[in-house]
Amino acid sequence: FFLDWIEITLIILPLLAPVVSALGLDINGYGVVDNPELVWFVMLVAMALQTSFLTPPVGFALFYLKGVCPPNVKLSDIYKGVIPFILLQLLGLLILVFWPQLVLWLPATAYG
Template sequence: MSLPFGNYGIIAFILFIVFLLGFFLDWIEITLIVLPLVAPVAASLDIAVSGYGAVSRPEIVWFIILVAVTLQTSFLTPPVGFALFYLKGIAPPGISLGHIYKGVVPFIILQLISLLAIILFPQLVLWLPAFIYG
């Protein structure tokens, strides 16, 4: 499979699929069904991620955190947006779903920026496990 940007293109493709699945499935289904299928693919891509000598499979830890952040972003976006409906359930009666959709846009942008930062700088994810276990 050849995608733009090589191995990172494959990671981006997997994250896009997870993002789309997050519209319709809960996180439990994704982590129990989809993650065991795609984690070996991500591990076999030979992406150089430093584990600081303390994390044995740093590329897997990095990939799982990418999937978690992608799922968080997916749960904030329409059409389904599980988190949006949870917010609607506790919101005062005067707040419509349209208000919630408009109000969540800055958080989606922040999530996408953090996802990009984690992709570009895997050290953001791995320094704490390396500090604790190293």
């Protein structure tokens, strides 16, 4: 959550793609999706990036919201208000970790 999304997508993902491919994860690609482990990994990163938009110190969404709120709304109030949404994002991330087939079901249905 501490890096900006540009650095993650342009530097970290290309460095980690060969590592994830070499791990030999057994993820069902339904016979349609090439490199299902990479698709799953990129979706995990995307979910983590969505969560990072709601968490300090980067938290772009928090600062955008502060910019459009009335002056009497404090940033600490916004931080408290996004806690349930952060928990939902983390729950979704855990679901994707434990059931990687959820990531690949839609592309396999659409293209299979």
